[in-house]
Amino acid sequence: MAKQNAFYAQSGGVTAVINATACGLIQAARHAGITVYAGRNGIIGALNEELIDTSKESDEDIALLRYTPSGAFGSCRYKLKSLEENRAEYDRLMEVFKAHNIGYFFYNGGGDSQDTAHKISQLSHKLGYPLTCIGIPKTVDNDLAFTDNCPGFGSVAKYVAVSIREAGFDVASMAATSTKVFVMEVMGRHAGWIAAAGGLAANNDGEAPHIILFPEVIFEQEKFLKKVDDCVKKYGYCAIVVSEGLRNKEGKFLSEAGTKDAFGHTQLGGVAPLIAKLIKDELGYKYHWAVADYLQRAARHIASKTDVDQAYALGKKAIELALQGKKDVMLTIDRTSTKPYDWTIGTAPLEKVANIEKKMPTDFITTDGFGITNKCREYLEPLIQGEDYPTYSNGLPNYVTLKNVPVKQIIGGKATG
């Protein structure tokens, strides 16, 4: 029997290292003589029979994926409904997979994606066309259960820690006659993992960041302002990391609970400017603020080597395990030692992983609610270790844009969009 093909798709918000996973997976598949078809724009590519033939890419370009941020085949924010709600969608997927002799289904994403992988696996068994389904974790939010950490997070963590250290040095220089407060907004709508990573920049008393505002800790204005004022009086300046998910007592995001503009529109997003202006209004300190947004998750130029290595290894392992007959699992990163840091790749049953969100432990936040504990630092520190620079031409990183040659359609028609 001829070898079956593999389907690989990227899902949800992209990261600095999801392409490193694609790189590991495609290289291992090539080694094993398996062709990988990638979904154009994630699972939508399968629904629309828009498959990309990765065998048309050169070895050099596939190798460059390891150093290229973003999703090389396109990602999507598209969650399949339940089997009961939209059976037709699942049937369509099966039809496409059968038509293209797909025997392996690799889905590279967050919690929703693991859920989808689980459903597809179940259905494929029911329909007598059993797919080998393996989920590969990816999310800067670091909120997947069973895995010690999530690929993509370590690089955001490093970017945030490096950036607040650098901006902290800057504002310290300016504080005597000018800017005394700097506020940097970072991602993490539901959990403070990314904000916490900013805390790694401060090794000694007085170093930036002086305050971290977590989504886990309700924002208390008076307490916060006192902390800022104390900090400026003690150290001359104050550097703050704020999570986009910061909430008020009513449980509303500060970025949304706030003011409306002259047209009655909700205040244009960004909690950093709100916090900065509050400080100016109440304490009078000159401020600057930054919102890193996509820059933080796309910053392959300062990616964590640990993160890149793990992302790559997961892709490679996915192929190896699939060929060994392993299925219905999400791969996990298992920490085997913290000092010295060591890790291995494990698995967790897809049915258990789906839709569980891992919160940051309470004892990772200091009792005053503005910093990280040593326990948190011990967890985070290994994840930002090492640099893994891309090569540069003409002063800019060499990121690859693949040819993305389509696989000839057999069924045709569109299921979405």
Place this chain on the structure above:
Amino acid sequence: MAKQNAFYAQSGGVTAVINATACGLIQAARHAGITVYAGRNGIIGALNEELIDTSKESDEDIALLRYTPSGAFGSCRYKLKSLEENRAEYDRLMEVFKAHNIGYFFYNGGGDSQDTAHKISQLSHKLGYPLTCIGIPKTVDNDLAFTDNCPGFGSVAKYVAVSIREAGFDVASMAATSTKVFVMEVMGRHAGWIAAAGGLAANNDGEAPHIILFPEVIFEQEKFLKKVDDCVKKYGYCAIVVSEGLRNKEGKFLSEAGTKDAFGHTQLGGVAPLIAKLIKDELGYKYHWAVADYLQRAARHIASKTDVDQAYALGKKAIELALQGKKDVMLTIDRTSTKPYDWTIGTAPLEKVANIEKKMPTDFITTDGFGITNKCREYLEPLIQGEDYPTYSNGLPNYVTLKNVPVKQIIGGKATG
């Protein structure tokens, strides 16, 4: 006669490489047996007789300055008034310099600083205590005359170009089902040099950034929206770099001309969110936006090697020229060849440099007002060449905080503050 001491101060907004200049200057001074006293927080340190004895720092720490962003001795936003308006201030400076046997005055800053250096030089001659005054350029704004480019700019330029390339890759991945427009705000209130640098990221048709909004080009809403819409329809997404200095027809900054919040306060700064929301309201595209702020000018981790080399060389040359008796000049970077790029250090008379602002040439902006010309690219490209990474410990860059040991006061009292 015993060797005289040197005074060195950093002025205005700091950069990723102003400490590289300090490094070159102090190392050259040590080599020549001259002690460098640095002004704590710039010229204010001289006025208040708060001098820092750099001879107390180890060679290792001084060497690390080359890799450390920000101003190691503190900077200030403080412009000396004219001699007529505040003669007392100048007299105080002379008194402090005499008391500490200062024979050399090095001022590292932008246009205002060169003006100050010029005035101090004039006065010192009048008072019969002639100082050797040399100005060393520094500004991310790249707006000093006579020098081909300004130290600090090349590294911001590199950061901006790298960042928009990375964010462009990210939004391209997401565009099928989610974010279609990304807006990144960069510095440059009066000139578009930094915004222009974003254009270096696009080498081929369709690459990010697709649109640059310059302070030199009045914002025309309809024309802009059409360009965005065309871009999304043609390439699937649109990546935009906008200068904080973007203005409307009335000449007002868009970030200030806009809306007020519910309390009647002016809209919290940031032109990026304004532009992003305009696109959402008028075209319906989902957006993300980032404001890099201090992150861009402090980003030593991705500094341009060309920029670092030039900053360092200027510091070294300042000492060498001073010892040769050169005075009353600002050092300049002279481009001797573009392909291959080559440069040397020249000088311009301080009296000519002071307070002249170098605008971006009109023929650096494309006729539609949204991009850079090849001429602009040829000018900018050499300035972002090369990487010059700091070393890392524990996943974070090794930036040095000096001991900053004060020189014993002789006069005492405070002139400011």
